[in-house]
Amino acid sequence: MKKVIDVFLLFFIVTVSYMGYSVYHYTVKSGDTLSLIAQRLGVSVDSILDLNLMINANKIYSGERILYVKPDGVFQSVNKGDALWHIAAEYFTTVKSILKNNHLKSPNLLFPGEKLFIPSTIMCKTSDKKTGVIWPVFGEITSPYGWRINPITRKKEFHAGVDIGAPEGTPVFSAISGIVTYAGWYGGYGNMIQIFNGHMLTRYGHLSKIDCYVGEHVKQGMIIGRIGSTGLSTGPHLHFEIRINGTPYNPLGYLPYVYWSGEGKKLPTPYQEGMGY
Numbered sequence: 001m002k003k004v005i006d007v008f009l010l011f012f013i014v015t016v017s018y019m020g021y022s023v024y025h026y027t028v029k030s031g032d033t034l035s036l037i038a039q040r041l042g043v044s045v046d047s048i049l050d051l052n053l054m055i056n057a058n059k060i061y062s063g064e065r066i067l068y069v070k071p072d073g074v075f076q077s078v079n080k081g082d083a084l085w086h087i088a089a090e091y092f093t094t095v096k097s098i099l100k101n102n103h104l105k106s107p108n109l110l111f112p113g114e115k116l117f118i119p120s121t122i123m124c125k126t127s128d129k130k131t132g133v134i135w136p137v138f139g140e141i142t143s144p145y146g147w148r149i150n151p152i153t154r155k156k157e158f159h160a161g162v163d164i165g166a167p168e169g170t171p172v173f174s175a176i177s178g179i180v181t182y183a184g185w186y187g188g189y190g191n192m193i194q195i196f197n198g199h200m201l202t203r204y205g206h207l208s209k210i211d212c213y214v215g216e217h218v219k220q221g222m223i224i225g226r227i228g229s230t231g232l233s234t235g236p237h238l239h240f241e242i243r244i245n246g247t248p249y250n251p252l253g254y255l256p257y258v259y260w261s262g263e264g265k266k267l268p269t270p271y272q273e274g275m276g277y
């Protein structure tokens with residue numbers, strides 16, 4: 001028995017030191033809340049919610065097993081045809097940081113099904129924070145703000161935000177720091193998150209997954225959910241909205257014009273591509 005444990009321990013230590021992270025289980029005790037657990041374990045609520053598919057942030061129960069990873073972070077599955085520069089862009093980070101944190105030697109050695117570990121500390125490092133609002137997702141504008149013909153109902157309507165196209169599962173980040181005032185199903189918006197900073201309200205619609213809960217204080221650049229196509233939607237995208245005193249404003253008036261990849265390369269910006277510049 002001792003030998004088995006030793007072998008297991010050795011395997012565990014090797015895995016941890018090789019991969020640079022370790023995955024643990026926590027069993028919920030009575031009186032626990034998700035934020036208390038996260039605080040005690042030294043991880044974020046958002047990464048716990050991202051990692052655990054079945055968990056209900058407001059209804060955790062005694063005996064429920066929660067997966068968490070240290071250092072704090074999330075996993076990103078590699079799909080067929082994925083390139084590391086694109087995954088790095090999706091996390092607004094550098095190829096170098098991802099390689100380093102996954103002990104990979106070359107960006108060309110990815111295989112489908114592989115799970116990359118993305119520590120929270122490297123997310124949104126290359127985001128341009130000058131204008132105060134950051135891009136919540138990496139993608140192209142597929143439908144601008146303003147009057148349009150609704151793609152589903154074919155009726156004329158006012159589009160109160162911008163649609164940013166991105167594959168299902170792409171991470172969505174909080175564009176501002178603030179408090180989560182809504183997180184759940186909201187009619188045509190599908191799974192929607194609302195974050196308010198006392199002045200500006202931001203909305204994130206059509207998500208496949210919600211990684212935050214109402215009342216949570218989120219920091220700008222924290223992962224809050226994943227791209228989906230829930231509600232009234234024709235394909236995976238983010239509906240991003242900015243409101244001040246209830247009035248919607250064009251998010252492109254607040255978002256930075258350009259962003260830079262960590263490699264010092266100017267990436268095609270959603271603004272330029274989507275608007276036909």
Ligand SMILES: [Zn+2]
Pocket residue numbers: 143159161162163238239240
């Ligand atoms: Zn929209």
